[in-house]
Amino acid sequence: MASSETTEPRSIAIIGPYLAGKTTLLENILYVTGAISRKGKIAESNTVGDSSQEARDRQMGVELNLAKAEYLGDTLFFLDCPGSVELAQESFDALTGVDAAVIVAEADVSKSVSLTPLFRFLEAHNIPRIIFVNKLDKGAENLDAFLESLQGVSIPPVVLRHIPIRDGEELTGYVDLASGRAYAYKEEEASETIALPSEIEDEQGTARYDMLEKLADFDDDLMEKLLEDEEPGPDQVYSDLTQSFRDGEIVPVLLGAAEHEHGVRRLLKFLRHEVPAPSQAAARVELGDEEGPVVQVLKTFQTPTFGKLSIARIWRGTVEDGVSFNGERASGLFHMQGQATSKISKATAGEVIAIGRLDEAKTGVTLSTGKETDQLESAPVAFPVYALTIRPKNREDEVKLSGALAKILDEDRSLTVEHSQETNQTILRGQGEIHLRIAVERMKNRYKLELETGQPEIPYKESIRKSISQHARFKRQSGGHGQFGDVEVDIKPLPRGSGFSFDNSIVGGSVPKQYIPAVEAGVLEFLVKGPLGFPVVDLAVSLTDGSYHDVDSSEMAFKTAGRMAMSEGMPKCGPVLLEPILEVRIAVPSEHTARVNALVSGRRGQILGFEAREGWMGWDEVSAHMPHIEVHDLIVELRSLSAGAGNYVWKFDHLQELTGRLADDVVETRKAALENA
Ligand SMILES: Nc1nc2c(ncn2[C@@H]2O[C@H](COP(=O)(O)OP(=O)(O)OP(=O)(O)O)[C@@H](O)[C@H]2O)c(=O)[nH]1
Ligand SMILES: [Mg+2]
Numbered sequence: 001m002a003s004s005e006t007t008e009p010r011s012i013a014i015i016g017p018y019l020a021g022k023t024t025l026l027e028n029i030l031y032v033t034g035a036i037s038r039k040g041k042i043a044e045s046n047t048v049g050d051s052s053q054e055a056r057d058r059q060m061g062v063e064l065n066l067a068k069a070e071y072l073g074d075t076l077f078f079l080d081c082p083g084s085v086e087l088a089q090e091s092f093d094a095l096t097g098v099d100a101a102v103i104v105a106e107a108d109v110s111k112s113v114s115l116t117p118l119f120r121f122l123e124a125h126n127i128p129r130i131i132f133v134n135k136l137d138k139g140a141e142n143l144d145a146f147l148e149s150l151q152g153v154s155i156p157p158v159v160l161r162h163i164p165i166r167d168g169e170e171l172t173g174y175v176d177l178a179s180g181r182a183y184a185y186k187e188e189e190a191s192e193t194i195a196l197p198s199e200i201e202d203e204q205g206t207a208r209y210d211m212l213e214k215l216a217d218f219d220d221d222l223m224e225k226l227l228e229d230e231e232p233g234p235d236q237v238y239s240d241l242t243q244s245f246r247d248g249e250i251v252p253v254l255l256g257a258a259e260h261e262h263g264v265r266r267l268l269k270f271l272r273h274e275v276p277a278p279s280q281a282a283a284r285v286e287l288g289d290e291e292g293p294v295v296q297v298l299k300t301f302q303t304p305t306f307g308k309l310s311i312a313r314i315w316r317g318t319v320e321d322g323v324s325f326n327g328e329r330a331s332g333l334f335h336m337q338g339q340a341t342s343k344i345s346k347a348t349a350g351e352v353i354a355i356g357r358l359d360e361a362k363t364g365v366t367l368s369t370g371k372e373t374d375q376l377e378s379a380p381v382a383f384p385v386y387a388l389t390i391r392p393k394n395r396e397d398e399v400k401l402s403g404a405l406a407k408i409l410d411e412d413r414s415l416t417v418e419h420s421q422e423t424n425q426t427i428l429r430g431q432g433e434i435h436l437r438i439a440v441e442r443m444k445n446r447y448k449l450e451l452e453t454g455q456p457e458i459p460y461k462e463s464i465r466k467s468i469s470q471h472a473r474f475k476r477q478s479g480g481h482g483q484f485g486d487v488e489v490d491i492k493p494l495p496r497g498s499g500f501s502f503d504n505s506i507v508g509g510s511v512p513k514q515y516i517p518a519v520e521a522g523v524l525e526f527l528v529k530g531p532l533g534f535p536v537v538d539l540a541v542s543l544t545d546g547s548y549h550d551v552d553s554s555e556m557a558f559k560t561a562g563r564m565a566m567s568e569g570m571p572k573c574g575p576v577l578l579e580p581i582l583e584v585r586i587a588v589p590s591e592h593t594a595r596v597n598a599l600v601s602g603r604r605g606q607i608l609g610f611e612a613r614e615g616w617m618g619w620d621e622v623s624a625h626m627p628h629i630e631v632h633d634l635i636v637e638l639r640s641l642s643a644g645a646g647n648y649v650w651k652f653d654h655l656q657e658l659t660g661r662l663a664d665d666v667v668e669t670r671k672a673a674l675e676n677a
Contacts, residue, residue, distance in 0.1 A: 009350040010275045011077040011313060015091045015118055016104035017111045018083035018644075021134040023049040023061055025104055025258035025267075026080040032264050033069040035337070041259075048338035049080050053445045054438050062438050063411075064090050064299045066311060066336040066352060074272045077352045079298070085114065085644045086432035089414035090299070092121055092379035093363055097298040097313030097352060100128040100275040102267070104258075105150075106135045107142040112149040113589050114644040119154050120616060121379070126248045126284055128276065131158065132267055136171040137257035140164055147253065152618060157214045159250045161241070162266075163207045165197060171262065174255055175200065177208045178237050185262040215240045218249050246276045278350030282315050285376050293317030295325065296366045296376050298352065302407040304446070306331070306341065309354040310361045315376070317369075319353075320346040325367035331356035363413050382414040383649045384429035385635040388436050389457075390417075391426065393450040401426075404447040408439050415439055422459040422535070432635055458629045460666060461578040461655055462530045463538040467492035470569030474561040477552065484549035485561030487511065487519055491569050494538045496578075496655060500527065504543035511546040511558070518555035519543050522562025531575045533670040537655070538578075541566070577663040578655035580628040585621055586638065587613050588646040593620045595641045603630035625653060 014022045027047045031039040040046035045056045049065030061082030069076050079098060081091040095101060101122055105111065122129045131150065133143065143164060150158050165173040165182065173184035175196060183191035196204065212232065216223040219240050225232050244250040254270060256263020287294060299311040321344070323330050334341040334354040347353045361367060364378030392401050409415050415430045430436045436453075443449045469490050476483040494501065502520045504511075511519065523541050530536035546561075584605075588596050593610060600607055605626035613619035626634070631650060638646040658666070 007074055008277050009075040009077060009348065010099040010271075010278060011079065011097065011350060011352045012271060012275060013091070013094050013098040013101040014078055014080045014104060015095070015101055016083055017106070017114055018085070019060065020083055020104045020106050020111075021258045022080050022083060022104045023047055023065060025102075025132065025134065025264070026065065026067055026078055028258045028261050028264045029069055029078065029268065030067055030337075032261060032268065033071045035067065035069045051339045054441050057441070058438070060084060062087065063301075064094055064311065065338055066354075067338060068335050069268075071268045071272055075351075076268075076271060076275075077350075079352060084434060085639065086430070086435035087414075087438075088117065088431070089379070089382050089412065091118065092382075093413065094298050095121060095125070095127060096364070096377065096379050097296050097315075098127065099278060099281045099350065100130065100271070102271075103129055103131045104134050105131060105146075107133050107139055107146040109142065109145050109149045110643050112146065112153050113642070115150070116153050116589070116616065116619070116645060117647075123155055123248070125377075128246050128248055128274075129251055130245065130267075130270065131251060131253045132258075132263070133253060133255050134258050136164065136255050137260055137262065138169060140166055140169060140171045143255070150253075154251050155617070156248060157217075157250050158253055159211050159214050159241075160207055160253045161211070161270075162253075162255050163200065163203055164255055165200060171255065171257065174263070174266075175204050177204070177211050178241060179234065180204070180208070185257075185260070188261060190265050191262075212237070214250060215244055218244050218247075242274045245274050246280065278315075282349070285315070287315050287376065288374070289316075291317075292368055292370055293319045293323070294366060294368050294373055294376075295319065295355070296378070297358075297361050297363050300361070300363045300411050301354070302411055302446075303339075306334075306354075306356050308357055308359060308410070309334070309341075310358045310363075311336070312353060312355050312367070314347055314349050314351050314353065315366075316349055318346055318348045319369070323369055325355070325358055325361065325369060326372065328358050328360055330358060362410070382431055383647075384414075384416055384431070385648060385650075386432045386436060386633070387427050387429045387456050388433075388440075388453045389425045389455070390428050390440065390451045390453055393452055397449055400447065400449055401443075401451070404443045404449050407447075408442055412439070420456070420459070423457040425456055427456050428453075432639075455632060458666075459580055460534045460658075460670075461537045461580075462532045462534045462575055463496075463536060463578055463655075463657075464491065464493045464570065465574035465576055466572070468569055468572050469544070470565045470572075472561050472565035472568055474557050474564055475552075482549070482552035483554065483557040483560070484552035485515070485519075485554075485557035485559075486547040487543060487558065487561045487565055488545040489519075489523070489562070489565045489569065490540075490542045490544055491566070491573055492540050493573070494540050496538055498538050498540075500524075500537060501540045502542070503540075506543060506545070510548075511543060512548055512553070515548065515553065515555060515558040516543060518558040519546075519562035522559035522564075523566050525559070526563045526566035526570070529674075531571045532577055532667050533674055534577070536570070539573075577658045577666060579658040579666075581625050581653050581656045582628050582631050582650045583608075583623065583653040584626050584631060584634070584648050584650045585623050586646060586648040587616070587619060587621050588638070588642050590618055590620045592642045592646065593622065596620075596622050596638070596646065599634075599637055599641065600624045600626060603627070603634070605630065627656075627658075628652075
């Protein structure tokens with residue numbers, strides 16, 4: 001064992017479902033290791049993590065928390081990630097730069113499936129991962145069912161390293177299955193060794209055999225021993241456990257109750273002994289072993305004191321104060337303890353540090369002290385599934401808004417902003433209502449910027465069903481120079497998706513050539529807002545005839561005539577509302593597929609098909625066409641019917657005629673809005 005241990009610094013992500021106790025675990029790690037002398041509590045808003053205003057207001061993790069702990073001579077960096085599914089980008093970005101991940105979860109079967117995206121990511125990147133089952137001070141009776149449900153989520157086997165010793169519902173200690181030793185938890189101190197309680201001897205034997213069997217799949221010698229009923233030596237068991245964890249072949253499970261420090265020291269010992277050296281992570285991401293430091297940005301903070309701070313994993317080499325990355329000089333290097341920073345003069349591979357003022361560095365990028373470096377893989381950016389319009393309460397804050405947005409977007413890759421030409425609205429997109437509300441609160445708390453938010457308008461269009469011919473004459477003779485334009489146009493519908501076309505069949509110069517573009521311009525001007533109040537598409541207009549006046553005709557006059565022909569003719573063409581239809585692909589655990597189908601149909605959707613989701617056992621992907629308006633809050637219902645697990649991607653597909661009550665309502669609302677504008 002000793003030979004495989006390392007004293008190099010290592011970085012560990014703490015991830016898992018919402019409110020599982022990640023930040024509490026971090027707080028207790030810091031307390032147990034002496035990094036803090038007083039233990040905070042989430043309810044008292046005094047933990048090292050979650051110290052931002054938004055986190056305290058909501059009593060939830062809203063962004064990455066970083067902290068460093070020294071334990072028995074080892075330095076461990078922790079990256080405590082928020083658990084809300086809407087903030088998952090933080091976890092994925094952090095995970096790209098760690099040596100191992102601790103998945104903190106309550107023994108709650110209903111939450112297992114929501115861990116699927118995290119497991120798939122960890123598996124795809126082969127990041128060593130361990131499960132810490134938390135809050136076992138209550139509800140320990142659900143442990144077995146929970147572990148079984150996790151085995152349906154994790155592809156590698158989930159291997160229990162401890163079994164619980166209980167007193168009624170309460171967890172009072174554990175038996176370590178590798179050593180066979182029993183321990184009783186003590187409040188605020190290390191557990192004490194006790195005699196193996198006789199009533200769990202059998203359970204201990206079965207669980208240990210189960211653990212060994214899983215390990216034997218990766219060790220032929222162990223397999224043989226088990227077949228011959230031979231007891232493997234402790235060295236072999238420990239070394240198999242360590243190796244299989246490091247290689248991602250098994251997912252060990254430890255138990256505890258972070259708030260009571262139960263299992264915290266045990267977890268720390270595990271991390272200290274079993275998390276591989278930083279060089280293994282570097283090999284895993286296929287970093288070359290050339291000279292020179294390489295770092296990767298895992299998170300960006302905008303701070304009032306230091307400006308921009310790039311949280312970065314050091315993949316290779318040593319970085320020193322005064323270093324430049326990709327030609328930009330860092331203003332300083334720091335270790336972080338929650339929001340507190342302490343300046344350092346250098347840092348080495350395995351550490352996660354904050355680097356000051358790299359204005360160009362974006363989250364996810366790889367930086368080197370040379371000119372350029374190969375880019376290590378970064379996490380994919382989450383697809384936006386929810387949108388709100390934003391507008392400063394105070395009109396004069398427009399400029400302030402663009403500055404604040406730039407900073408907020410720099411911090412969070414899963415937020416995007418867009419100005420819609422179609423509806424003239426500024427649209428903030430992200431992962432759900434909470435995600436966007438947090439962004440809005442940040443702008444208020446940090447930049448004193450108050451915003452109004454709303455539901456984005458749907459970009460309806462309109463078209464026509466009938467062809468007509470229309471004559472229009474614009475004539476004004478009020479002394480001096482008059483105006484004269486006279487046109488005859490054919491208006492006819494085109495198939496969906498054709499857009500707009502204009503041509504002319506003028507013979508003999510009844511409308512002189514130079515005025516024809518003006519007629520088209522007049523037509524187009526009208527089409528911006530058709531008889532129903534929306535932009536008109538899918539029609540052809542042709543100029544068939546007209547007349548002119550030698551003196552009074554002008555481009556202006558023909559443009560006006562063109563617009564008049566449309567405004568008189570279009571209402572007679574059978575205007576029809578067109579509704580945008582999106583193609584959505586909904587990913588969901590198969591047990592919820594039937595409910596998703598019902599959800600889609602209930603929202604006027606049309607199922608196109610469904611298939612097993614590739615690489616995600618037990619998941620389906622449902623494809624459907626759905627009206628844009630029905631997708632606005634689809635994510636809310638989808639998450640609520642799938643324990644937070646469901647997700648979807650979308651793209652615009654086509655426009656579709658909408659008639660009847662729904663169409664009347666849309667047109668009426670539009671009319672009222674135009675009148676008030
Ligand atoms: N009973 C019990 N409660 C705990 C334990 N650990 C944490 N909690 C409580 O669980 C709640 C959530 O704890 P957090 O530490 O904020 O959980 P988290 O996983 O960081 O939450 P997010 O970051 O918002 O996902 C708090 O009320 C904690 O006091 C535990 O061991 N036992
Ligand atoms: Mg937290």
